[in-house]
Amino acid sequence: MAEDRADRPPRTPADDEAFKRELVQLIPHLRAFARTLAGEPAGADDLAQDAMMKAWDARASFQMGTNMKAWTFMILRNQFYSEKRRSWRQTQLDQEAAERTLVAVDDPEAPVALDELRLSLAQLPAEQREALILVGAGGFAYEEAAEICGCAVGTVKSRVSRARKALHVILDDGSYERDGGAAGDAMRSILADAERLSTVR
């Protein structure tokens, strides 16, 4: 039966074409997810390209009609963590990376609130950050996010909820603060912006 790996159902060029079309449409989303995981844009694009190619190579194992976005996000995430495991000692470095980002993102041109949100996100534990991104920005249901992260739905829910609370606290008391900049400004600016955006819709 399925024990022979070579014994796959024959793929037609039309299958590949359909797969490719869908994959191309997902590239912008893969780039965005990679950016939130990897931080800096160049490394993120490398990650997104690797994930795209892994998905292409594995296209025979993908069942058309199922959720390709979740499938490719899972590939990208696995890719990210396997690379990270190879080169870094894992958990300790999240904090260091966050601190590095604090310095690296110090761009006077960057819009304040968005910048502070990025810095605050960087301070969350990786598993909380990714859960919040997937559900809060990527548009995934809790069930899909659980599949992507390889954990229980309840775990995703609690990670998202903890991430939201932590983010709120960080933004509110200005733990991201640098150079003695005014704390609380980020939250105020985020609120003002959200109001503007929600009226524009």
Add this chain to the structure above:
Amino acid sequence: MIEQRPTEERRRASAALDEARLRQQAIGVRLRQMFDEVVSEPVPDEFLEILRRADKTSAEKG
């Protein structure tokens, strides 16, 4: 139906709850905005180029 007679305390608690909800919503909007910003960036040609090359290779393999 239970008659809800909001006491001052309850009113204050619910105002605080509204405030917290509003803030969470605001963070949510920002989060999506941050993500969508990258989504709406034009895809670098490199991506399509790599995929085109891979597609060609697999087509040649048959």
